[in-house]
Amino acid sequence: MKIKDSIQTATRGLNHAKLRSLLTMLGIVIGIASVILLMSIGSSAQSLILDQVKGIGSNLIFVVPGATKGSRFSSPASTQGIIIKTLVEGDVDALRREAVAAKVTAEVRGQAKAVYENNDATVTYEGITAEFFPMRNFSTVKGFSFTNNDVASFNHVAVLGQAIAETLFGDIDPVGKLFRLRDVQFRVIGVLEKKGLGPFGIDQDALVLIPITVARKQLLGIDYYNAITVQASDAYNIEFAKSRISDVLRQSHRITNPDKDDFTIRTQEDALSLLGNITSILKIFLTAIASISLIVGGIGIMNIMFVSVVERTREIGLRKAVGATNSDILQQFLWEAVILTFIGGLVGIFIGSLFTVLTYFAVTRFAGIDWVFSLPISAVLLAVAVSTVIGVVFGIYPAYRASRLNPTEALRYE
């Protein structure tokens, strides 16, 4: 029997039982659609998260106080609420003299109540130097950011994130207005552009940025830093810059044994690879969930195929009587399963893509997240391949059973 005839016979068989064919296909449609949708969501979420890390700036190297035990993905002690005072002014000066460092900024952080007239809010403020703004791609939509003159002169000026500006000032233009932070008066000189949720879940629109000198001496009364950020010069490899920075810090901290480091250095690449790992696991997890529905769909096909073989016992007997060989019958039923799953796969891809587009609009419009539309071609190819393979895998046993039927018994079957 020619393949064309096998396919035509199978198509006719499916056509003669339209409702059954459609219902069988439904399981595969749902399975493939969910694979497409979930793979797309996973890959959108991955690029969203990775883009945020990339969006912090470029070539950034973060130095935090305290050693890190374990692998490069362990968190340093200083991020776990333990106060470590090892990063000091001398470190920043030493780093500024290094050729690998294009820009250096130090940071201190604190929380306080901000008050403007009748409005107040508890805010996280960051004391920074002027380099912070270009390094982290922070720019103002109103007013200006402060300069290192403001830092050196202990000027009480502040740049606000959009959300906190709105909380404190409402509809009033905050630039030029005075507000109090821990009972110290600050003048708003700029409002940041909308940044959204930053990496690690920090709401960048709720930040209050003030000169580091003011924050350290007048708000916190400390002489250490919470972090130092270095932007490596483009001329140097980032790993080389990282090791240079380690050397500088060891020298200024008089450390000879690298195992006794009292600081931790991380690059953006470290964060990207960590988050890349996490989001890949998320993607695999989502795909695995969707695959369960595919398997259920496949078992549905097998069930219906068995019913179909029993129901069509006489047809099989007849076909054998008029000259069909076992392999003809096997092919006919196998083609039926494969055609069902293939068409189901195509419909599933269409429906899955439709839902992916709907998700894109829902997320960007209603949740206000900068969702990246992503429909990976790999997901589409995988879906087609998987659905066809499911047709073969779950169709072959019923088809085999059909082909082995004894024609004399099949013709007698009631």
Add this chain to the structure above:
Amino acid sequence: MISLKNLGKIYSDDDTDTTALQDISFEIKKGEFVSVMGPSGSGKSTLLHILSFLDRPTSGSYTFSGKSINDLSDIELARIRNKEMGFVFQAFNLLSRASVYENVEMPLIYSVDLPAGERAELVRKAIEAVGLKEKTFVEAGRLSGGQKQRVAIARALVNDPNVIFADEPTGNLDSKSGAQIMEILDDLHNAGRTIILVTHETYTAEFADRRIQLKDGLVEVDEATKHDGNRKEFFK
């Protein structure tokens, strides 16, 4: 063209053996119209299955057109069934959701050496031969019993076989439709085809030239048909 020698068939279960055919020998020449009769359990279905290559004997020999069943593979048996045998069943065995055309075409799609372009012509001829031209694209399930059996005969004819096996072809039909079917078989016989008819109705058996009567797996009677008027009565 058909020759049986000491043919036997035993169905073996786990612990019991059932003898369906004991020791059957006869010959059927090309162009004969033979009826096979006998009570239920006499072995006529088993005999038909073996004659039509759907089953194999457990002893003895069967040659069809000079080829012995024992020398042929299952695939070769399927090819011979397809090219040289036609089947008409009591229960019609049509695909009720398929059109008359698709039903009649079915044997041709298993004819490996027939060019696909010649199918339509063969199907058309076979449907015309049973007088159902205007029903060509009607769903088989919508036809009357007599029309269904005519479709089945067209299907049996489409590959121009030497032998037609008819298993109680009038069993599910009223007498008028049954008469039409028997007339068609009679015409086919007159056109030179070999017809083997399994029946338990004496009046349909009278269309045949020869009667083989089975009992308990043995040939009880093998004689020329006596035309004693039943056939005429059937036509009333």
